[in-house]
Amino acid sequence: MASMCSSVSNSSRFLASKPSSSSSCRSKSKLSTIRCAIGEIISEAKVSSSTEPLLLSAVKGEKVERPPVWLMRQAGRYMKSYQLICEKYPSFRERSENVDLVVEISLQPWKVFKPDGVILFSDILTPLPGMNIPFDIVKGKGPIIYDPLRTAEDVSKVREFVPEEFVPYVGEALTTLRAEVKNEAAVLGFVGAPFTLASYVVEGGSSKHFSKIKRMAFSQPEVLHALLQKFTTSMAQYIKYQADHGAQAVQIFDSWATELSPADFEEFSLPYLKQIVDSVKSTHPNLPLILYASGSGGLLERLSLTGVDVVSLDWTVDMAEGRRRLGADVAVQGNVDPGVLFGSKDFITKRINDTVNKAGNHKHILNLGHGIVVGTPEENVAHFFEVAKGIRY
Numbered sequence: 118m119a120s121m122c123s124s125v126s127n128s129s130r131f132l133a134s135k136p137s138s139s140s141s142c143r144s145k146s147k148l149s150t151i152r153c154a155i156g157e158i159i160s161e162a163k164v165s166s167s168t169e170p171l172l173l174s175a176v177k178g179e180k181v182e183r184p185p186v187w188l189m190r191q192a193g194r195y196m197k198s199y200q201l202i203c204e205k206y207p208s209f210r211e212r213s214e215n216v217d218l219v220v221e222i223s224l225q226p227w228k229v230f231k232p233d234g235v236i237l238f239s240d241i242l243t244p245l246p247g248m249n250i251p252f253d254i255v256k257g258k259g260p261i262i263y264d265p266l267r268t269a270e271d272v273s274k275v276r277e278f279v280p281e282e283f284v285p286y287v288g289e290a291l292t293t294l295r296a297e298v299k300n301e302a303a304v305l306g307f308v309g310a311p312f313t314l315a316s317y318v319v320e321g322g323s324s325k326h327f328s329k330i331k332r333m334a335f336s337q338p339e340v341l342h343a344l345l346q347k348f349t350t351s352m353a354q355y356i357k358y359q360a361d362h363g364a365q366a367v368q369i370f371d372s373w374a375t376e377l378s379p380a381d382f383e384e385f386s387l388p389y390l391k392q393i394v395d396s397v398k399s400t401h402p403n404l405p406l407i408l409y410a411s412g413s414g415g416l417l418e419r420l421s422l423t424g425v426d427v428v429s430l431d432w433t434v435d436m437a438e439g440r441r442r443l444g445a446d447v448a449v450q451g452n453v454d455p456g457v458l459f460g461s462k463d464f465i466t467k468r469i470n471d472t473v474n475k476a477g478n479h480k481h482i483l484n485l486g487h488g489i490v491v492g493t494p495e496e497n498v499a500h501f502f503e504v505a506k507g508i509r510y
């Protein structure tokens with residue numbers, strides 16, 4: 118039914134109005150039926166509770182007054198305040214492994230834009246040293262794995278990750294963030310998915326053609342499977358650890374899974390993602406899990422087979438089509454081209470309204486289709502949040 122709403126594209130059914138200063142007004146509405154502007158009833162929804170962050174209510178399908186909004190990579194290089202910290206602390210590892218810096222950087226976008234999600238400042242590669250895989254992130258080069266894994270023997274040396282032992286600063290930072298943010302926004306944790314992590318450690322860093330991991334996949338699949346299983350067990354533990362220390366939802370980044378054909382995704386990514394989701398749901402059934410894969414248009418239906426609560430779309434798929442293909446049970450996030458933030462303010466407003474209209478008025482988290490690009494004007498990010506927070510269904 119949501120697709121019927123979505124079929125009215127490009128009309129401004131949800132109009133941006135002035136941003137609301139009060140989060141409590143969310144709880145005041147007693148409407149229990151969601152209607153889209155052309156009048157179809159698309160679902161019966163429970164009224165959200167006032168103490169819960171908007172993002173969590175939206176994921177559950179409760180009635181909310183507007184879509185919650187946050188941005189992937191909202192903490193980082195496009196912010197002047199972050200660049201100042203980088204001057205003082207030039208090492209990415211230090212910035213992301215020192216509790217005070219992690220908290221300060223995570224809160225930078227929160228203080229300025231008041232997003233509905235505050236993501237931990239960290240990296241998907243942060244667990245690697247704890248698994249016996251040293252890495253660094255070098256300015257201008259990106260991630261570097263000093264000893265890329267290529268053989269069964271290399272993989273046998275990979276240790277299972279024990280978050281309490283190796284990244285206690287992550288737990289401490291999440292607990293502090295919860296206290297700082299109160300329940301005005303959801304504190305978000307994240308992990309890398311097994312295939313995406315494997316791509317970094319086998320390739321030795323970022324990659325264009327993924328030839329080394331494909332050589333492993335297509336000539337020694339048992340070696341890759343052994344590595345993927347180690348990441349699977351470790352990342353399931355890491356998600357639980359993040360939830361136990363304050364994360365209210367966790368995003369799984371399988372950024373490069375879409376380098377795989379659908380059949381290869383079914384062998385080298387899907388079963389491991391499903392295993393992570395099943396494991397987390399068995400102990401933390403109420404923790405929302407969000408899955409992001411860049412360029413995922415060809416794999417959408419398969420992404421929802423993982424059992425995640427939210428699928429984050431990039432901008433190569435139309436939001437209305439994405440919703441239709443994913444089905445009503447899955448919440449959607451994302452979809453706005455990060456390049457839109459280089460456009461005029463009017464253009465940004467229009468694209469936000471288009472996306473929100475196409476997503477329909479429930480189970481939608483407004484976000485970009487990938488991380489904010491370095492060089493994005495901060496005033497455009499401010500405009501994005503102001504418009505987004507002024508929307509009323």
Ligand SMILES: Cc1c2[nH]c(c1CCC(=O)O)Cc1[nH]c(c(CCC(=O)O)c1C)Cc1[nH]c(c(CCC(=O)O)c1C)Cc1[nH]c(c(C)c1CCC(=O)O)C2
Nearest residue numbers: 189190191192193209236237238239240241259370372488
């Ligand atoms: C693939 C991936 C990585 N890291 C991440 C992914 C998945 C998301 C995606 O697909 O973009 C996830 C990530 N990395 C970072 C965050 C912070 C939280 C946030 O604000 O969203 C998150 C969620 C900080 C970071 N991680 C990194 C930066 C930039 C380096 C810096 O600020 O010093 C930031 C802010 C480094 C990094 N780390 C990685 C890359 C490709 C890079 C960029 C290299 C470069 O361009 O220099 C690996």
